[in-house]
Amino acid sequence: MKCILYFLIFTFALMLHAQRTDFNEISFEKADKIAKQYKGEDLYSLPILTLRLTAQLETDVERFRAIYSWVCRNIKGDYNLTSENEHKRRKFKDSPEALALWNELCKRQVFKRLREEKETLCTGYAFLIKELANLAGIECEIVHGYGRMNGAKFADTAMANHSWNAVKLNGKWYLCDATWSSGIIDMNTYLFEFDFDDSFFLMHPQEFAKSHQPTEQQWTLLGPEH
Template identity: 45%
Template structure:
């Protein structure tokens, strides 16, 4: 019951955000083409660059799309800067006021480096999106908080480690993450290498799904973070970026780690678009050996449930796959 109450609290906090489905009729081809045309344009005069990206576009969402696509496609992720910022965040994690003061002071410094080197950490991506969106007439804010990825799982004492944006379009607020849209950092022979690869799933993302791997910290003067909410966020399943394309939202189990008795079943439930069609599978990994599960699949409008029985003891990594793309991972301990 406690987990359900916490989950309700988290969902209630993001109901004020809309999602990209509001703009199904919009073709972003022109906006993306303009962003590509101005590839490698100078950052030294942001008003001019913003005007060039948006002036010929008719709708507000297309204008913001051109800005977002340009930022995500032209700025490299600076891994060394990320490590320095993460280290500082960790040192100040227990001093909220000091953290907020430092976080505000570092943003202009990060932006100056961004202008000179065209690379940055998440703070720089969020700051650049905000500055250009504001120049184009949008209300756009930076949101600081916690980000979870398959390669970046959090602990109870983890410090805030990520920044993203909210933007107001047609009187509604939307969420986006230009850092995670830009590509990924790959470590090769011990050296980090940023691979630019635009990913569309974090543009005006589904708010409920977004909350599965983004947890905001409160601004100065607002109520402090409730520990049970943060704990529930940290304990959630691993969500892969491919889930954002549909979107596909894992809603049960609530937690990643689950203990059951031998012979019991676990129901894995996904919220899917009403028109969704796709081959849904469970992959069961036990001791490094992986095989396909044999769940009973129950389909209803907007929801898919996979009921998997576990007949043998052991520790299972359970991966949910749709169209051969990983969506989520759970850990099931069978006693």
């Protein structure tokens, strides 16, 4: 009897957590098709881009999918800027003033390269997702924290090293990571290769937590309020 009770509690907890299966009845085929249709669009007018991506779609989750799909298929990861940022942040970790100056300089570089070259690092991906979603009337936030790769422990990273998004759909918050969905950097050539992987699109919070740890605990989406 006790085992059955534990099973029911566990099952109920899973149902409470926002996850992609909440939208199993919705096909993202049209949203992805629209995203592909506008491949190569520039970033000089985000309202126009948002309108083009979302005007033909009926639900917020489809609109967000079109935005997410477009970003992941059009924005490249910038290896050089990512490496430089990691190096500078380690170098200045014990100097708050120097770190603040670098962060401001890096921010300007990120936005300039994002707009002009459509290349960026994780904060640029998260920023663009948030801006486009907000323009579409969808509540979206940037989440900063730790990304775990290659089996490293979160504790091994002294400073936050990654950014992703939380998006509110149908009154519930969901998690996604456009950086890790967009593709990979070939470490032999240091060139970015597009390879859309939507497994990080509205991933279940428990699965997401295996590779992402936010600096603010609320964004794990694992508490009872979620």
